[in-house]
Amino acid sequence: MARRLLSPWLALALAIAAVALVHAADPAPRAAAASTPGGGNARPSRLATSNLLLAGTRAGSRLVAVGEYGHVLLSDDDGANWRQAKLVPTRTTLTSVAFIDERTGWAVGHGGIVIGTRDGGENWTLLSGRIGGKDALFSVWFSDDTHGLVVGPYGYAARSSDGGATWKQFEIAAGELGERHLNQIVARGRLVLIAAESGVVFRSDNGGETFEPITLPYKGSIWGGIALADRSLLLWGMGGTVLRSTDDGRTWTVVATGTDQSLAGGAQLADGSIVIAGLNGVTLASRDGGASFQPSVRADRASTAAVLATAHGHVLLGSTGVRPP
Numbered sequence: 003m004a005r006r007l008l009s010p011w012l013a014l015a016l017a018i019a020a021v022a023l024v025h026a027a028d029p030a031p032r033a034a035a036a037s038t039p040g041g042g043n044a045r046p047s048r049l050a051t052s053n054l055l056l057a058g059t060r061a062g063s064r065l066v067a068v069g070e071y072g073h074v075l076l077s078d079d080d081g082a083n084w085r086q087a088k089l090v091p092t093r094t095t096l097t098s099v100a101f102i103d104e105r106t107g108w109a110v111g112h113g114g115i116v117i118g119t120r121d122g123g124e125n126w127t128l129l130s131g132r133i134g135g136k137d138a139l140f141s142v143w144f145s146d147d148t149h150g151l152v153v154g155p156y157g158y159a160a161r162s163s164d165g166g167a168t169w170k171q172f173e174i175a176a177g178e179l180g181e182r183h184l185n186q187i188v189a190r191g192r193l194v195l196i197a198a199e200s201g202v203v204f205r206s207d208n209g210g211e212t213f214e215p216i217t218l219p220y221k222g223s224i225w226g227g228i229a230l231a232d233r234s235l236l237l238w239g240m241g242g243t244v245l246r247s248t249d250d251g252r253t254w255t256v257v258a259t260g261t262d263q264s265l266a267g268g269a270q271l272a273d274g275s276i277v278i279a280g281l282n283g284v285t286l287a288s289r290d291g292g293a294s295f296q297p298s299v300r301a302d303r304a305s306t307a308a309v310l311a312t313a314h315g316h317v318l319l320g321s322t323g324v325r326p327p
Contacts, residue, residue, distance in 0.1 A: 040092035040115060040128050044072030051075060051084050052323035056097050057267075058310040062104025065310055066123045067319050068096035074109065075324070076123050081310070081317040084324055091117060091128040098141045098186075106147050108166055110139035116152065116166050129166040143187040143194070143210075151210050153184035153196055161210070174204055174213050183223070188237075190229035195251050197224040197237055205251045218245060218254050225266050231274065236292045238265040238278055246292050259286055260297040267308035269316060277316055277327070279306035285318075285327075 047053070055069035065077040067084070072094055074087040094112040101107035101123075108118045109126070114137065116130040133139075133152070144150035150162040152169065157180045160169040174180050174196070182198040189195070189210075196204040196213065201221040204213040218224070220243050227237035235247040237254070242261035245254040259265075261284050268278035268286075276288040276295075283300035306320040318325045 040072075040094070040117075040131060041113075042091075042093050044074070044086070044090035044093055046086055047071070047073070050086050050323075054095075054307075054321055055319040055323050056095070056307045057099050057109075058308050058317075058319050059099050059101055059107075060311075061101040061107055061122050064104065064122055065312065065317075066099055066101065066107065067308075067310065067324065068099045068109050068111070069319070069323075070095045072096060072111075074099075074123060074126065080312045080314065081324070087119075087123055087126065089125040091126060097139065100142050100144055102144050102147060108142050108144060108150065110142040110152055112138050114139055114154075116142070116169075118166050130169060133160060133169045140183075140185050141187045141196075143189050145189070145209055149209075151187060151194070153187060155183045157181045157184060159184060159196070175215050179215055185224065186226040188227040188229060188235070190233075190235075193229075193250055195227060195235070195237075197227050197239070199223040203227075203237060203251065203254075207250070216251060216254070219256055220245060225264070226268065228268055228270060228276075230270055230276070230291060232291055234291060236268065236276070236278075238268060238280075240264045242280075242284070242297075244278065244286070244292070244295065257292060257295065259295045261286070267306055267319070269309040269311040271311045271316055272313060277309050279309050279318055279320075281305045 050073045055067045058067035067075040072090045072092040074090045075084045077084045096109045096111035099109040105122050114132040117126040118129045119126045139152050139154045142152050148165050153159045159174045160171045162169045184196050186197045192209045194206040194210040201218045203216050205216050206213045222240040224237050224239040237245045242259045244257040247254045263281050263284035265280035278286040283303040286295040288295045304322045306318045308319040310317050
């Protein structure tokens, strides 16, 4: 029996609409994708900043966010104003974005699609369509302009050594352990973690060449994490769970959060504080490196998929697009 897929962006979809599997991607784009890998170019929309956004990152001084309908949003004024990228060769949902500098970046999403940019996100090209026959990719990371890693459902993991043009699938672990949904890549130098379901995180200390499974003191799904400035690590996921490691991810401890709402995104801000947010408007704040958190709930109860640090604070990305804190 096929398992239902529970990832951050799916949980947001559940909170916004109705139950859906990852295989049920955007109907119109997927139909078009039968003949065109990207389903056509993303269309300009006045609602782009208020539609579902699932991930964001920094490209130099620019902020970049991605989400449904192939929307890529750019901000050059620290998140005060946003505009759509000039050219994005897909209308399918984008789930993850990563940059290695102010110009070079990649995004992945439904249909196993990979797109890339060399001009800071203004214009994107289709690098791979439906790689490995996958219906979705959850996370992308590149160590440099040629070597990258993508992960997705049912243990799917693949590497590229040519900037994302081609990918080679590899087995992250043997047996049932290797069939865990792989939700997000967290990296710091040569240390690479992959947050997975069922209380497992996969750890590599050689840049993602090989991985070992680390069993966590929590049995549910882990949706994401960050590497902090003090070299500690945080993971978060279902049921308000946050875990912290101070030994490069070898061992983990559970941190009390004061909430049972699932957590989907987080960031360390310029002042060193940490913000983690998730479903139904929950937000956690920490000023002691993630050793403790103070929960709060937004009045609008909007669900958050990602927290994006700005020069003077942060913005939230999620069910209602870009929102101030």
